[in-house]
Amino acid sequence: MAYDSFNDFLIALEKAGELKRITVPVATELEITEIADREMKSPGGGKALLFEKPTVNGVVSPFPVAINTLGSHRRMALSMNANSVDEVAAELGALMKAKPPTCFKEAVKLLSLALDLRHAKPKTVKTGPCKDVIHLVESPKSKVESWPPAPDWKKPSTLDPRPSTLLNLPILKCWPLDGGRFITLPCVVTRDPDTGERNLGMYRIQIYDDHTTGMHWQLQKVAARHGRRYYEKGERMPVAIFLGGDPMFPFAATAPMPDGLDEFLLAGYLRKKSVELVKCETNDLEVPANADFVIEGYIDPAEPLRDEGPFGDHTGYYTLPEPYPVFHITAITHRKDAVYPATIVGIPPMEDFYIGGASVKLFLPIFKMNFPEIVDIALPAEGVFHNLVFVSIKKTYPMQAYKIMHGLWGMGQMMFTKYIIVVDADVNVHNTSEVLFHLTANTDPQRDSIFTKGPSDVLDHATSEIAIGSKMGIDATKKLPGEGFKRAWPPLIKMDEAVKVKVEKLFGKGI
Numbered sequence: 001m002a003y004d005s006f007n008d009f010l011i012a013l014e015k016a017g018e019l020k021r022i023t024v025p026v027a028t029e030l031e032i033t034e035i036a037d038r039e040m041k042s043p044g045g046g047k048a049l050l051f052e053k054p055t056v057n058g059v060v061s062p063f064p065v066a067i068n069t070l071g072s073h074r075r076m077a078l079s080m081n082a083n084s085v086d087e088v089a090a091e092l093g094a095l096m097k098a099k100p101p102t103c104f105k106e107a108v109k110l111l112s113l114a115l116d117l118r119h120a121k122p123k124t125v126k127t128g129p130c131k132d133v134i135h136l137v138e139s140p141k142s143k144v145e146s147w148p149p150a151p152d153w154k155k156p157s158t159l160d161p162r163p164s165t166l167l168n169l170p171i172l173k174c175w176p177l178d179g180g181r182f183i184t185l186p187c188v189v190t191r192d193p194d195t196g197e198r199n200l201g202m203y204r205i206q207i208y209d210d211h212t213t214g215m216h217w218q219l220q221k222v223a224a225r226h227g228r229r230y231y232e233k234g235e236r237m238p239v240a241i242f243l244g245g246d247p248m249f250p251f252a253a254t255a256p257m258p259d260g261l262d263e264f265l266l267a268g269y270l271r272k273k274s275v276e277l278v279k280c281e282t283n284d285l286e287v288p289a290n291a292d293f294v295i296e297g298y299i300d301p302a303e304p305l306r307d308e309g310p311f312g313d314h315t316g317y318y319t320l321p322e323p324y325p326v327f328h329i330t331a332i333t334h335r336k337d338a339v340y341p342a343t344i345v346g347i348p349p350m351e352d353f354y355i356g357g358a359s360v361k362l363f364l365p366i367f368k369m370n371f372p373e374i375v376d377i378a379l380p381a382e383g384v385f386h387n388l389v390f391v392s393i394k395k396t397y398p399m400q401a402y403k404i405m406h407g408l409w410g411m412g413q414m415m416f417t418k419y420i421i422v423v424d425a426d427v428n429v430h431n432t433s434e435v436l437f438h439l440t441a442n443t444d445p446q447r448d449s450i451f452t453k454g455p456s457d458v459l460d461h462a463t464s465e466i467a468i469g470s471k472m473g474i475d476a477t478k479k480l481p482g483e484g485f486k487r488a489w490p491p492l493i494k495m496d497e498a499v500k501v502k503v504e505k506l507f508g509k510g511i
């Protein structure tokens with residue numbers, strides 16, 4: 001059963017013993033971060049937290065804040081209404097195996113067909129709970145003469161007694177040196193002006209004032225590509241941001257879906273029910289009818305970029321201010337009983353480790369179709385998403401590990417990976433200690449490593465220039481003839497099975 005609302009998901013988490021309620025007032029300025037950070041760093045990711053009385057500048061907000069809702073393997077599985085993410089990945093893999101593709105383009109097409117198979121196509125409905133309350137925001141920009149005229153403002157369906165401003169929301173100031181408050185789990189909807197294709201991505205939103213924000217879509221992301229086309233055409237770019245609704249929305253927004261494949265298709269597939277979409281009030285983009293909050297607006301290509309940041313980031317460091325587009329708000333709509341979803345990022349492990357891990361599991365079948373020798377892939381928490389990737393392979397010919405490195409660096413957001421370590425099939429890539437043992441034991445550093453160059457994550461503060469960097473691949477597999485190794489490869493130490501069984505019979509597993 002798909003979740004009808006974010007609140008339904010919170011109820012399911014509470015029933016499963018996965019949610020803690022915080023009933024005392026807690027400040028959205030730094031204090032929620034301190035509590036959530038401790039929780040996220042507790043074994044297995046701790047529990048989801050529901051702050052019932054978050055305060056904004058000392059005043060209790062009308063909206064509770066939920067955080068760390070996807071921050072464990074169990075909660076990720078619950079968000080998909082499954083026993084485990086592996087189970088969902090296996091099912092998607094089986095669907096795609098029906099007719100194995102011969103190239104990446106075919107794999108993408110097949111992924112789209114597979115997603116479509118289970119009534120995954122989104123459908124448009126007239127209205128929904130995200131329109132319970134409608135605030136129209138008349139920003140000064142919407143009256144600029146040289147732009148297409150501002151839309152005819154409709155009358156709000158319900159007049160809300162609360163102040164109609166973005167500053168009313170319990171948006172966190174996460175870390176002491178942050179440049180302000182940031183929406184940290186926003187699902188951002190944009191459209192390719194040439195093809196009409198929709199994209200859903202997660203790009204953080206810095207609050208500048210009650211009607212403008214930053215729009216932190218990084219250079220290589222799909223919405224940034226859409227944006228560049230609007231800038232080239234000189235047309236105002238409609239954008240819609242939504243929060244909450246089914247937990248599959250933020251998951252799909254972060255998933256590395258190929259450009260052109262609608263993330264709502266993935267969300268529909270995962271929730272086993274079509275996503276119902278409603279048209280925005282002030283532009284013609286569509287958002288989920290069951291979202292908790294919707295923030296509508298536009299980007300004006302004639303306006304100069306504005307510094308965004310600093311922000312305490314995934315990397316564990318602050319990202320320094322960089323210029324990004326300014327988003328102008330034209331409307332905010334929300335559920336009457338809206339819950340504000342948030343996360344924090346910072347020194348790992350954090351909630352995003354579990355979100356990223358689920359993505360890797362889900363997309364592993366696609367990697368395997370392109371590279372059948374791949375057994376497993378892990379992105380350890382220390383590598384904050386894609387800095388460090390462990391891959392295990394069934395190696396059958398010389399230099400195969402290098403083929404895998406080059407292949408991965410060429411696939412979507414794997415381009416950001418700084419270090420790829422390839423190990424043999426019997427190494428558990430989810431056990432970092434085991435990988436490090438094989439890495440140090442099985443390599444002659446100079447012979448078994450390569451350096452190359454490529455695009456890097458714009459958040460990476462260590463590269464000499466932004467978005468450009470080098471990459472290192474290490475072949476930690478057993479060396480084959482032809483790989484420059486001329487000695488005998490020694491066997492790994494292993495005890496006889498019979499002896500193990502006998503000792504276990506005598507002393508049990510505990511000794």
Ligand SMILES: Cc1cc2nc3c(=O)[nH]c(=O)nc-3n(C[C@H](O)[C@H](O)[C@H](O)COP(=O)(O)O)c2cc1C
Nearest residue numbers: 201202203204216217218221222223254255256352
């Ligand atoms: C919590 C969280 C915050 C994120 N913030 C940003 C961000 O501010 N900017 C960005 O470009 N990517 C950010 N990402 C990563 C993107 O969501 C991710 O790369 C996604 O696949 C982008 O979608 P796209 O390929 O459709 O552009 C974030 C991911 C997570 C989990």
